Amino acid sequence: MEDIRPSPEEFLARIKQEETKAGRLKIFLGYAAGVGKTYAMLDAAQEAKKLGLDVVVGYIEPHPRPETAALLEGLELIPTRKINYKGKTFEELDIDAVLERKPEIVLIDELAHTNVPTMRHVKRFGDVEELLAKGIHIYTTVNIQHIESLHDLVKEITGVKVRERIPDYLIDHAAQIKLVDIEPDDLIQRLKEGKIYPLKQVEKAIDYFFQKQNLVALREIALRRTADTIFHQKTRKNDSFETKIHxxxxxxxxxxxxxxxxxxxxxxxxxxxxxxxxxxxxxxxxxxxxxxxxxxxxxxxxxxxxxxxxxxxxxxxxxxxxxxxxxxxxxxxxxxxxxxxxxxxxxxxxxxxxxxxxxxxxxxxxxxxxxxPDQENEPLRFPEVRTQLKFEWMDMLKMLTVFSLASFISLSFFSIGVSESNIITIYILGVLVLATWTTGWMVSIISSLVSVLIFNFLFIEPRFSFEAYHRDYFITFLIMFLSGLITSSLTKKVKEQAIVAVRKSYRMEVLLETNRKFKY
Incomplete structure (x- = not known):
């Protein structure tokens, strides 16, 4: 069997990386409020303190449960920052006080919390990332419904749109994830006893989010997400193992x-x-x-x-x-x-x-x-044609020049006995030239119409009028107009594709040049 264990050099490199990298994030993950995330976090903090580690409490969400409050005894609490915003007072994590104190481990509850707008980070996980970058280890809590990739899945199950969400990389790159689990029946019983929400909110919570089928589904998602994260971390640490299994x-x-x-x-x-x-x-x-x-x-x-x-x-x-x-x-x-x-x-x-x-x-x-499945698709809209039908007076001058030249050539040919069917092609050629020389589709439409009118005026009996005695000329005019319009449209399309091809070629050249610079 091939030995895929890391070499001593690789072990040494990993140890040095562990010593020099930022703080470690430990997440206490639950599938719903009340499963005991904060209790488990405080219990782990007490154990860490017994081991002689410097542990402080940065922010803990107020809990009415006495057993949770009892675990705060003996832990140093960093005072929260009180902020007045729109006539209300909010208590937030004082990140500057934590940085000044610089403990080994800091406890920060509710990772998905949205900060007051006056703070320097929009979300609490921004505060956590800053503290991790300073080498401080973090214990934090979060529920499964706050993970970004699971937002739609949770909404379909519970009917609740969770607005406070965290990026998935916080979960995937956490040093440790502890799943705090409890049977759904036990969780509902705790809810009825008023250990999660005030009693006046219990009935509404049971009728909506805390239905048993919802909790069972959320619990399954939490178990699967934790297992996927652990497996992902294992394979990332051992690349050779990853390539062999799939x-x-x-x-x-x-x-x-x-x-x-x-x-x-x-x-x-x-x-x-x-x-x-x-x-x-x-x-x-x-x-x-x-x-x-x-x-x-x-x-x-x-x-x-x-x-x-x-x-x-x-x-x-x-x-x-x-x-x-x-x-x-x-x-x-x-x-x-x-x-x-x-x-x-x-x-x-x-x-x-x-x-x-x-x-x-x-x-x-x-x-x-x-x-x-998506029942809320974007309503059908008609394409914007305003930019495609733009008009410039310079294009009108170009059209006057082209048709003046085309009329001069046509009259010359007509004087020596050239048939009307051949003269028609001269005007279609003029429309083609204008399509390549001008910008916008408006000139192509106008030029197709103008070519028909000029041909009728100069060469159809009675000449030098816009009347036509023979009824077959209507078909001739229609075909001439459509031929000019289609020809000019195709020419415009080819012109645009040529421009796009040049842009693609330039982008490819830039990418290749950048790639060469990275190599050398």
Whole structure:
């Protein structure tokens, strides 16, 4: 059997790393309020003090339970910071007092708490990270429903939208996680005895969050999340063990500015975590336009930030076809699972497989696709055409020049007996030239119409008027207009694709140059 134990040098490197790195975070994790997280944390603090460690209490949420309050005896309490905000007084962790005292271990309850806006960190876990960076060890508590990736899952189970959440990396990178567990029946009994909430709130709590089926489901999630974290930490410490037990999974999720895309991202993060694999989010940026409005751009940035908080890597590509972009990236990057949100768009009559999932099945039939139910999809919006139909007076001058030249050439050919059908192609050629020379679609539409009118005025009997005696000329004018419009549209498209190709080439050149600099 191959010996995969670390070498003495590796052991020494790990010991030195342990000595020089920041403080260690120990999390007491529960599946609901009242399971005994704070009690377990205080009990561990008393044990640490008996071992001669310097332990202080930074912040403990007030508890009516006498057995919990009794465990505070003998522990040094750092006074909380009282802050007046909007006419109310709040008590918060005094991080400066903790830094000045600099104990070995500090107890900080309620990791997911949102600080008063006047404090330097928005969330309490920001205070914890600062203290860890200063080499202070932290004991803290949190419930499973406050973990970011589990937000949607908890909401579906309990119907409660938890607003205070912490990034998953705090759980994944914690030095130790202690699951504080209790039977759901025992927890409900404690609730009825008034040991969790005041008696006047008990009945409402039992009817909503503290239903037995909810607690059983939350308990299962907490057990599974703790087991996944322990396994992830074990494999991260021993890379050779990780490579032998499984082939790494790669989960890809499509990212967008949709209001409900966050739910899809969290589902993909949980899937990647369950399989202990890579997590990537792909944003497909349309080549012909940017985000529709400021709100969409802001939501997109929030989703990118959420992906990074959940340990994902964000990739941005430029492509018109979203399904093709997802399929191409999946094949190139070895994606094993793709997560998409269920779209509310109906199939279009001119395209049999208009849904992204249907088209992905055609592109990559062997790729596992996970569809996240989403009943709150973004309402259908019509594409923004204002920027595409912009008009510039310089384009009008160019059109005047082109059609003047085209008319001069056509009259010359007409005088020597060239047929009208050949003269039509001269004006279509003028429309084609304008499509490559001008900007915006408005000129293409106007030029197609103007070419028909000029041809009618100069060459159709009676000449030098906009009348036409023969009824067949209506079909001629219509075909001429449509030919000019389609030709100019295709030329515009080719022009835009050429510009995008140049941008892609430049970006690739920059990436290759950056890669060379990193190597050397």
């Amino acid at each position: 082939v790494e999974e790669h989960v890809l999720v499509g990212i967008s500015s949709s209001p409900t895309n966050a739910k899809v991202i969290r589902s993909a993060a949980r899937l990647a975590q369950a399989f202990h694999g890579k997590f990537t989010a792909l944003y497909v940026q349309k080549m012909d336009r940017n985000e529709r409005n400021e709100a969409s751009s802001e939501r997109l940035q929030q989703h990118i930030k959420l992906t990074e908080q959940l340990g994902g890597h964000v990739v941005i590509v430029q492509e018109d076809d979203i399904a093709a972009a997802l399929a191409n990236y999946s094949q190139i990057s070895g994606v094993t699972k793709l997560v998409l949100g269920r779209t509310s768009m109906k199939k279009k009559w001119w395209r049999s497989n208009s849904k992204i999932s249907d088209r992905l099945n055609d592109f990559v039939p062997n790729l596992a696709i996970h569809i996240v």
